Amino acid sequence: RQPRGRLGRTKHSGHVGVDHMKRCFLSAGVPAQSPSKSRVVEGLCILLCQKYTNPQRETNVQGQRRQYTSRWKLVLSKYNSIKYRVSNCQHLEGVLSLYNINETTLVRWFIRTRREWGR
Secondary structure, X not given: OOOOOOOOOOOOOOOOOHHHHHHHHHOOOOOOOOHHXXXXXXXXXXXXXXXXXXXXXXXXXXXXXXXEEOHHHHHHHHHXXXXXXXXXXXXXXXXXXXXXXXXXXXXXXXXXXXXXXXX
C-alpha cells in the first residue's frame, strides 16, 4: 500500500536528503506545482476540466473488456500533449512555458477552486 498525504518527519539518520528521496520516489520523481501558480496553466486546467467531466470507457482489441480511464488521467494526458506542443514550438520559445502537474495536485486544486466558486 502506498502512503498518502504528508510524510511524517523521521529521525535524522545522518544521511543528507533521505526524506527528499522518499518524496521523489513517491511522486515518480516529478516535482509538481499547483495550477493556480500560473494564469495560463490554470486557464488550461479549467477548460480541460470542463471538457472532461466523466471517465471514459476503453475497449480492448477483442472488444470484450471495458476499462475506465479516469477523468483526471484524461485531463493530464491532454495537458501534457499541449505542454509538449508548446515546448516544441519555435515561436513560443522563451515566451511561454508550462510546468509539470500531477494527478494529486490537480485534484486538490480542483476541489479547492470548486469550494471557492461555491458550487
